[in-house]
Amino acid sequence: LATFQAEWRRRYLCTFFACDVLALFPWDTFFQLAGGEGDDNLLRWFLWTRVVRTRHVMNYFHRLQRDIRLSYFAVRVVKLIFVELYITHVAGCFFYFLATTYPPDQEGSTWIGSLTLGDLQYTDFRDIDLYTRYFTALYWSVITMATIGYGDVHPVNPREMVFAMVYISFDLVLSAYLVGNITAMVVKGSNTTRYREKMSALIKYMNRKPPAACAAAADETARAAAV
Structure with missing residues (x-):
């Protein structure tokens, strides 16, 4: 786990870290302080660094799609x-x-x-x-x-x-x-849809409190299918 986190941090520093840092600055305020209406002011272009942060919203949608509790x-x-x-x-x-x-x-x-x-x-x-x-x-x-x-x-x-x-x-x-x-x-032909349907059926079955052996086997099967 520690190795995975270190690799994740290294990749983040080499990719989106600089863009995320630039997007945190209040470039609109800097632009107004620098004269506002100066059409040749390069600060106005830095306003568009915030668009890069939209990927966080897309990542959030990806997490929601994997949540079998949601439609x-x-x-x-x-x-x-x-x-x-x-x-x-x-x-x-x-x-x-x-x-x-x-x-x-x-x-x-x-x-x-x-x-x-x-x-x-x-x-x-x-x-x-x-x-x-x-x-x-x-x-x-x-x-x-x-x-x-x-x-x-x-x-x-x-x-x-x-x-x-x-x-x-x-x-x-x-x-x-x-x-x-x-x-x-x-x-409804995608693998993701079929997987979610199976997981929903499995959850309904597990809510009926089956024997421990059956529950363990079902849990192991679900983990293998998610890999």
Whole structure:
């Protein structure tokens, strides 16, 4: 056990330790103290180190999936919904972030600075309320992920075009992941599902207090199946 813990610590120090430490710093406060609106301020890029910490949430979902006391189907559904909502949220925020990397006198060269939706014009978009800016960016992210592409909100400059291409390419992989997981849940053909069903049946049997020999044999079988 001690050897395993030492190996785990070594791997953590060599992989995610630096990112986790950077994510702990209040970079938004540092950015405001450094001038706030400085579009060339490198501190604003460190804000994105917090995205790396999302893996802790995914690890939490993995632990829930192994908990036979919980519904495997419900946990998987919640996990898939979380993944989709989180990715669209991050993509929308980063799409808006790219627009803010341009100085105010070049706002017309960004997707939001040149945007007009109905009677609403987004010139001087930094002065528009936060909710309007957020839901506009989220709208683009959701529509792009759904591959609908109405075209009313679209990238304008090379930075935004490159990000849009990367995001669409990633969406193809994500869509395959979501469809594959949903299919696996519907047909219930995965080994994990069968294992959980057997363990649930075993727990019901053990609750009936079988003879000690039977209980020991069942426990040994369950441990061997979990390896």
